[in-house]
Amino acid sequence: MAFYLLAAFACVHNLLNPQNKGRSYGLLAALCALLLHGLWLFNTVVQVPGQNLSMLNVASVVSLIISALMTVLVTRFKVWLLMPLVYGFAGLLLAADVLLPGYYSMHLESRPEVLLHIGLGLMSYSLLVMASLLAILLGFLNHRLKTHKLTNLPAMPPLMTIERYLFRLIFVGVVVLTLSISTGLFFLQEMFSPGKAHKAILTILAWCVYVGLLWGHHRLGWRGRKVIWTSVAGSILLTLAYFGSRFVREVLLG
Incomplete structure (x- = not known):
């Protein structure tokens, strides 16, 4: 610490x-x-x-x-x-x-297959949270640029470079998340069982959000606020999927 x-x-x-x-x-x-x-x-x-x-x-x-x-x-x-x-x-x-x-x-x-599933899930979550941090930074720098206050900040990489790394992180994160969901579907029979189905549903919804973001950027040229808010929304869905019920069970009720 x-x-x-x-x-x-x-x-x-x-x-x-x-x-x-x-x-x-x-x-x-x-x-x-x-x-x-x-x-x-x-x-x-x-x-x-x-x-x-x-x-x-x-x-x-x-x-x-x-x-x-x-x-x-x-x-x-x-x-x-x-x-x-x-x-x-x-x-x-x-x-x-x-x-x-x-x-x-x-x-x-x-149960090595469960270990693989959990490891892929944690890695994908980490990558996509990093992407959200870069998206927030990109939005902050864009705002400072529009208000002509960018010169007061320390040296930063070009905005296009940040955006390029942002989408690379999202793409890699989505690939790893796809593997995590696939291993869950193949190896975890209880994935959609009562008490656990919400995790799978929220994770799949987050996957849809990120895939839609990549498609929108590639096909429709999405940039700016759409990218920022969509990326943050996807990370919130994943956070709820991975930690929502456990927070209630282990912290609020524990």
């Missing part, structure tokens, strides 16, 4: 001081945070026998994946404006997981 806080502080410092040459210190703090976060999750989730896949554990795994992928992304092109939010949120989820431990036992070692 301390390293996440340090990484977030370093990113804010870099944003306020564009000429600062010490960006490597922030990345070093982030790498330490990611390594320690991964080790802590391994000790918390992996048990003998079984795995503890409580809601906060799963959310913390997702935050680790997003933080790691965004750290790689920020080294390719400058989206430092998002990094304090990414690292700060990962630190908050980690703190919540430590302070509010939960328990939801599963035995995935005997």
Whole structure:
């Protein structure tokens, strides 16, 4: 948690001081945070026998994946404006997981097909949440550009570059989400059973939203607000699918 806080502080410092040459210190703090976060999750989730896949554990795994992928992304092109939010949120989820431990036992070692389904689902969710973050950043920069306030921001990649990465993330996320849904249909007989059907329905609805977004961009040239709001709507549907019922059961009723 301390390293996440340090990484977030370093990113804010870099944003306020564009000429600062010490960006490597922030990345070093982030790498330490990611390594320690991964080790802590391994000790918390992996048990003998079984795995503890409580809601906060799963959310913390997702935050680790997003933080790691965004750290790689920020080294390719400058989206430092998002990094304090990414690292700060990962630190908050980690703190919540430590302070509010939960328990939801599963035995995935005997069901590798379920492990594959869950892994694909978490990866697709992480990629599509990253796409939503880029969409929000794109909308923010577009607004600043229209109000002639873009010059007050630190150096950022061209808007077309952000948009290109946004649709690449959405495309890859949709491919992985398609594989996740397919493995669920093939391997999980209880996918549409009472109490679980809403997860499948919301996930399929989110898939339709993202496929419609890709089609609209490719065929109709969708850009701007349509892309931003559609991307955010898809991530909200996936969040409700993955965490909605578990939040009610483990937090509100637990």
